[in-house]
Amino acid sequence: MKKIIPIEDGDFYWTPEGYRCFTAQYLLKREYCCESGCRHCPYGFNEKTKNSKR
Structure with a gap:
């Protein structure tokens, strides 16, 4: 089961x-790449x- 990460200021727009x-x-904070091609993917x-x- 994936952990729930609370949304904070600066997490989205x-x-x-x-x-x-x-x-x-x-x-x-999510700690993994979902391989969906996210616009701001820090995992490259x-x-x-x-x-x-990575």
């Missing part, structure tokens, strides 16, 4: 289209090669 976009701050996931830097 709203895009002009109305979507919640998680920041690198939140993604680092590459959608084309399906590889991450």
Whole structure:
């Protein structure tokens, strides 16, 4: 079961289209890459090669 991470200030922002976009701050707290091609992925996931830097 995945752990629940509470949302804090600076963890996300709203895009002009109305979507919640998680920041690198939140993604680092999550401690793993979901391999979904997140905009601010701190793990360096590459959608084309399906590889991450870490």
